[in-house]
Amino acid sequence: MVKRYQKLYLGLMFLFLYAPIFVLIFFSFNQSESMGHWSGFSLKWYRELFRSERIQNAFFYTIVCAIISTTVSTILGTISALGIYKITKKLRELVLNVNYLPIINPDIVTAVSLMILYISIGFQRGFSTMVFAHIMFSTPYVILTVLPRLNTMDPNIIDAATDLGATPLQAVRKVIIPEIMPGIIAGALIAFTMSIDDFVISYFNTANSVTNLSIEIYNMARRGVKPTVNALATLMVAFIILFVFIVNKIGNNHKSKEVLKK
Template structure:
């Protein structure tokens, strides 16, 4: 009984430690004062100001556009790469897996400077395209690592059985393999999306004039004081992402229930 209570307390403390800063941010997004440490009254003015701040809205637009684009592209590339790696054998598979681990283990600054040097060498003009390409490159390894465990859980003979019954390789991929690994694909896509939104170092080194995402904009604001509008924006982003996760989890549970019913 004591051990069970200690486990619950330990779990509560972990989640309190993780989410207390977010809760404080949400509370102070309704604070009428610009001070981040003193509560002076409830207000919605920062949410109103948010939709009047052209700089923040432009940064938000760039952030979401790059995050969605990089998540979709990196998920597509990562899915096919993971399937290819899974079907490899021997030393070649180990080499490719280790190469995939390197960008994950590398400090972000190394990846950022490397990409910046590559773009300069190729004489690519810095701007939206370079930031998008750098985010795609950064996210692909994480997508691969999210999908590989699902491929290992899958019965590797399913695709072969489908092709023995007359399915083409492409049809077997669409109707057999991808549905089986869909949870991993969704996880990889969400991870790519959140990594792209969160990234600062890679964005900072690979952006160009007139292109700024939220992390760069907030970094610039930090020198003269964070605008409380950022608290309101962060609150809306957190609620939006939380809602997205709940919808995805509900759909995943529903699909698993339907499959269980069929079995």
């Protein structure tokens, strides 16, 4: 009896979490603009979506910005973590505290502070300022995922590598990097998701002509409900499900291979 109530509770919870998404998808195929009445199947909102140059541009900017900012912040974060690992304790505490600021600060405070910086130094806001802002808020996460890996690494292996004749660069490339790889990958994943999802910081740090999907959705939703947004949402949900499916597949293959090896 108790079990049944628990199942019911979880069921209601998932209804709460997923009903909005299903409604969104359902009405993307609606013929009329109404979101309350079903008046027949149609793909016209998708056609409208693909005709919209603004949305295509926004999609392009979102992806390119995420790729650039993830690459740069992963490399910058990893290199910096290596440095921070070796600097004096006092300096390390200072750097890490500053590093924490973008993480605990409300997005909107980070956003306006960067906006003021750009305008003060006369940097025209646009795509590049958006990318710089994304690098700024994702690098701290990379550092925070890489640093614990370095701390738990056996420091003797670096000495062993150099004793055996490795140059410092070789030691980093062949010993340290493989050791901290899981941290680097986790950091890169966080950076990518944060960049794709960001709204507030991009909103304040880009020009009118350059938008990302979040800004575009915000502007469309502010003007009122329109099924083209639903069509966009449906495509994004489909993309995510596909992504999860592929990652799961790869993960499972990996696991079964490991089992076979044993």
